[in-house]
Amino acid sequence: MSPAAIDLPLSRKQIDFIGRSTARINLAHGSVRSGKSIAVTLAFFIAVSRAPASGLILCVGRSLATIERNVLEPMQDPELFGPLASQVIHTRGATTAIILGRTVHLVGAADARSEGRLRGLTACLAMADELTLLPEAFVKQLLGRLSVPNAQLYASTNPDGPSHWVRRDFLAREDELDMRSWHFTLKDNPSLTPEYIESLSSEYTGLWRKRFLEGLWVAAEGAIYDMWDEDRHVVDTLPQMHRWVAVGVDYGITNAFAAVLLGLGTDRRLYAASEWRYDARHQRRQLTDVEYSERLRGWLRNVPGIGPARPQFVTVDPSAASFIQQLKRDRLTPTPANNSVLDGIRTVSSLLATDRLKVHSSCRGLIAEISGYAWDDKAAEKGEDKPIKAADHSCDALRYGIFTTRPLWQQKLAIAA
Incomplete structure (x- = not known):
């Protein structure tokens, strides 16, 4: 399956992610509403159609509810995925979904104990929603379970602090790893109107503006409510x-x-x-x-x-x-x-x-x-x-x-x- 099979307006950054996310670890990070999640979801969807028969396919997130809201519901939206939306079958609350005929296991990771759910399995493909919100031990266990030849991880996240383990152990070491990353900003989402961007800009200040609008990995400092007057x-x-x-x-x-x-x-x-x-x-x-x-x-x-x-x-x-x-x-x-x-x-x-x-x-x-x-x-x-x-x-x-x-x-x- 190619990206052309899904009729969506895509930015150059989104197309580049979908077309070039061929590394073992593929990470889209940056501002909110920047189109990174849909790019990762589309790339994962296409990867499911090509996944080897051996090994499990996983979709992980903070909780089952967030996976359903952030990943499965967009996939099942005909306005986004057209006729392919019917190829995503899931009953709310179930821990598996059927995507293009393949069983996808849905794993919530609320705390460090969640990594025990991954032990013993072998995976060929995984998608991680909001990577910085997942426990470090869980993600590293997940990578260890992606042991089928050419196994891949697709992940999206908003930035956190500069000392966060995602930045420290992955982004800062990208040249040493089999990894590619893409930094998304608001301009990389073609569906946003100028009015919406202006409204969004008025809602974020201080730390939240730097992280969620500018997509920067910055430390929290100074007044929390710096807009207070x-x-x-x-x-x-x-x-x-x-x-x-x-x-x-x-x-x-x-x-x-x-x-x-x-x-x-x-x-x-x-x-x-x-x-x-x-x-x-x-x-x-x-x-x-x-x-x-x-x-x-x-x-x-x-x-x-x-x-x-x-x-x-x-x-x-x-x-x-x-x-x-x-x-x-x-x-x-x-x-x-x-x-x-x-x-x-x-x-x-x-x-x-x-x-x-x-x-x-x-x-x-x-x-x-x-x-x-x-x-x-x-x-x-x-x-x-x-x-x-x-x-x-x-x-x-x-x-x-x-x-x-x-x-x-x-x-x-x-x-x-």
Whole structure:
């Protein structure tokens, strides 16, 4: 099968990847929406049609759900793959798919233990979605299993830090390995309109702009919310609220306890509308879970300047197991927050950058924290992206409330946060 069998508008970079990805390791990296994923998917699709009969064919990703969303669904889209879409057969939740008559095994790799799933198998072909998100041990085990003569790996990824193992062990050693890489930018995706590119550019700032738009392998440094402007983001008056989306809670015993009330305004913006904090160090008295629950519920019954607020979700620091149980006993129905730190920070960053998130002036703890919220330089030296764990309690509460409830507000705001 040749690329011409699939009637898609392709850029020169995409065509070059499909036509010249003949090495053992073929990696497309670069900015988001740059067309790298479709190029890798097409190349893998063609490679399946040519794969030797011996050895397994694998498609790996962070989870089965991400493989289905990022790889199989595009393959099954007639607008992308035309009549060949019917040659991709998969039942959602199944760990195999049939592509061009060949069985493809779908392997999720959420943590280092996942590499055990590869032991003992022999593979002739593999595709890896979002390579930097996969455990290093898993990927190296995968390469060891690609032992059939002329076996190949096709992979795509956004950049990470300069010390990430993908850059250190592969990209930096490309000349020493049987490997080829392609760097993709937004101009390499012919389907993007100028309006979309402009909209995307407004959503990414700081670290995210460098990595996800410019496609650079750069370290996290400086302010996390570098787009924060108190004159621009802080308001004294709240609009009418369409709904109270959530209260995000960062639980603290010796550290500060912070709760941030999140509302969706009729002006299609999110608002950190009010905040309740208790700092045991300043008060010189620790509260019990029962007391925290009582005071949190009392605050929600009469939020200053707002009155009663009944948020749809109470999103709580997932590590606060005893407090979550106490809230359940008190019939507040808590939800353990989604604590994907980097994804949550990126979502908040996008909302601030596009003026879709405002903070009421009464949220003094949050306002004080957010301007000083910074990346940890020592962690960056180790190749890790982590915020400094100090004076971040209201920032965490805000992130919990926003990121955990995306389905409630994302379409209303009409942005890709």
